[in-house]
Each structure stands twice: as C-alpha cells, then as structure tokens.
Amino acid sequence: MVQKLDEYLKESPSQTAGPYVHIGCTPKFTGIDIYGEDLGASMKTGPVKGQEIMIKGTVFDGTGTPLRDAMIEIWQPDGEGLFNSANETRGQADPNFTGWGRSPGDMNTGEFTFDTVKPGTVPFPDGRMQAPHVTFWVVARGINIGLHTRMYFEDEADANAADPILTRIEHQNRVPTLLAKKEADGVYRFDIRLQGEGETIFFDI
C-alpha cells in the first residue's frame, strides 16, 4: 500500500442535456419569460472593433437529419485576439464584445446563427500562433457529454497550414470538417456532423 491521493476529487459525471435544455438555458426562446433576454443571444453590447461576421450552420446526426433540439455555444477572442475573461492577462478585450454566444437553433430548421466578429489570433502554450478559430460546444438529447470542436476559416489558408493543432491531426483528409466555408462577404457556414461521412473532428480538451 501507498499513501492515498485522497485530496483529489473526481469531476461530476456529465448527463445528457435532454430534450428540454432550452427551458433552462434559453427560457425566453421556449416562451418562459423570467429573466428577460436569453443569455448569449447577443455577443455585441455596442460598436465592436474588427470585422463583423455571421456564422451559420446546422448540426446533423448520423442519418443526415438536422438536430432541432440542440444547444450550441461558441467562445472566441475579439478581433485582436483578446478574450473578454477574468483569466485574460495579455490586455483589455473590446468591452463591447462578450466573445460568448449561445443559440438554440431555429425552431423549424435547427439552423444556428451567430452575429460575431472574426477572431484575432491566440498563442499555443509553446508560443506559436494558432490560426483564427472559434471554439464550439454542442449539447443535445442523445449526447451524453458535451462535444467540443473548433471552427477555423477556409480563407485563412496560410495560418491554417501553420496551426499547431491542425498540422498534428493524423488524418489530414478530415481537416476540412473544421473549416468554415465562406458563403458571402462576412458570412461563413460551419455545419457539424455528429457521425458518419464527413464526421466533424471533436476534441478531448
């Protein structure tokens, strides 16, 4: 026997967000008006710096059916690469940009939309710069533990080719599952496939 590492605790196990996650996280969307505007419904609180963009997408299951009961959250730095977070030590982020968005998706189609800014760059722990990216988190009925992924930009080819994470992915033919497609000026599409052909790369972070 050895001494026990008993001061450490185990993370609480995840359980599915279930079919009614929107009651708890976007109640106004479900018609329960207690708090006023749903948290994360708007990422801008005033005029923002940087390029304003729209991110659109749909989450598909393994049969190609869109999820209409998912909740999608994104987290990103401002246009200069600074996070609006207590843990940000590199400088003061744009005070009019929260960096955090939450979407219940469209009631009928499941399509999510985020009105945001193109993120600046953020260093990897070893100091190399990462390509501009947006962190995604997806929960829904049938998803036992929230899925983390990242959206990169297809029109940032040089930065993507030098990105410390994109370059270490073994199956390089799957990298396009992380690239948002430019649909129009300032409009990017990022569809998420939970399973099957074109399955999005999900992260264990």
Add this chain to the structure above:
Amino acid sequence: MTIIKNTGGFVPRDRNWQPAALTPQYKTSVKRSPQAALLSFPTTLSEETNPVFGHNMLGDLDNDLIHNYAASGESAIGPRIIVHGRVLDEMGRPVPGALLEFWQANAGGRYRHKKESYLAPLDPNFGGCGRTITGEDGSYEFRTIQPGPYPWPNGMNDWRPAHIHFSVFGHGFAQRLITQMYFEGDPHIWLCPIVDTIDDKAAVESLIAPLDMHRTVPMDSRAYKFDIVLRGRRQTFFENRVEGM
C-alpha cells in the same frame, strides 16, 4: 528562481468515469455519437478562459422556482425543497463566480414545453427554470419544488427518476458541464437507461443528493445537498532561465 502559478492547463477528463458517447440502451445516442476517436491536445487560452457572469445580472427570484413564475401571492405546487451545495474543482478548491442554470419538471413530472406529451398537468405557477452564481466559497442554494418522475419514449416502459438538470460555467470553457442531480432513495435511479450511460457505480452515486436535515427549514422546506466538481487546473513551474543558456 522558480515560480509556481495556477495557470497550467486543465487536467484531462477521465473518460472512463464520464459516460461514453455510444450507449445503445439510451437509443437516441446511437445516431448522435461520434465514432472517430476524439482529438486530444493540451488546453490553450481558448479553453482556459471563460465568459464572466456578474451577480448584478441576477433577478431577486432567479433562485426561487417556487415563485419566479407564479402569479402574485401564489406559489408552485409540490414538496418544497432547498437545494444547496458547493462547486469545487478536482483539486478541492472552491469555484467562486460559477454560473449555475437549472431546469426541471413540475411536481407531477411535466415540463413546460411544447414538445412535452406526458398527460400530467401543467402547474400554472411553475415555469421550471432558475439560475444563480456561486459565492466566494463556491457555495450556492436555490428553492424549488421536488420534481416528479416521468415516462419517456425509449424502451416500452422507461421512467426518469426525479431529477434536476444543471448547466455549469466555471473558470474555463474546458470546464463546461451539463449534468443531472438525483434524489437519495429513488428506486428509478438504478432502472434508468440515461443514468446507466455512466458505467462506474461510484460515479452515479456522486450525482445523488442526500437529504440534508441540517439545512431543512422546520415547517417550511426540506433540503438536499448537491456538490458539483469541475475539472481541475494544474499548477505550473516557471523556471526563470537566463536568455541564451
């Protein structure tokens, strides 16, 4: 000189303790579970930062589900309870400023949602959601009514144990967590295919809140204690090296 800071990356998730993505007993997971291996890499600032939620965004009744949807002078029907506990990290440190959002069925097991088909009645005075932010010691509490168990379409005769859903924001996006709290003594816990997505019995037990007579308010509310643990962040040693050595 060596400096130690709490600014290392987050400790990896124990994926054997957490539920797997594919759990056929919970049928919806079959087509919603990624099949490729997850991509592992050390957390970066994108995962080590988090939006900040201030106490000033909270309304007076946000943590009182008995009253936050009720008509003036009325209250939700059902057994009145207080749910309280602490949010800690895996190192045992309190997590202050954590946003907790919770949602639940009413005392009859019915959700206020258009897709809900259970024939139990809606309670006109119960909305079913609340939220709060932990204090400096990581503690939180809210008041609600005990939710009822409810049937759901999965197997021919599956019932959810009484439960409250929790969404938690800690100090890093890597800690983001949604889970469910169960109630001590509920026989449905061990029959539920969703609970059964967790393999380890001790892990299931960590989601079961005990009755807490110490916090019960006589002639008013019983209490249940539910602690939540988020991923821990490691300490890093920064060695100040002379440039060029």
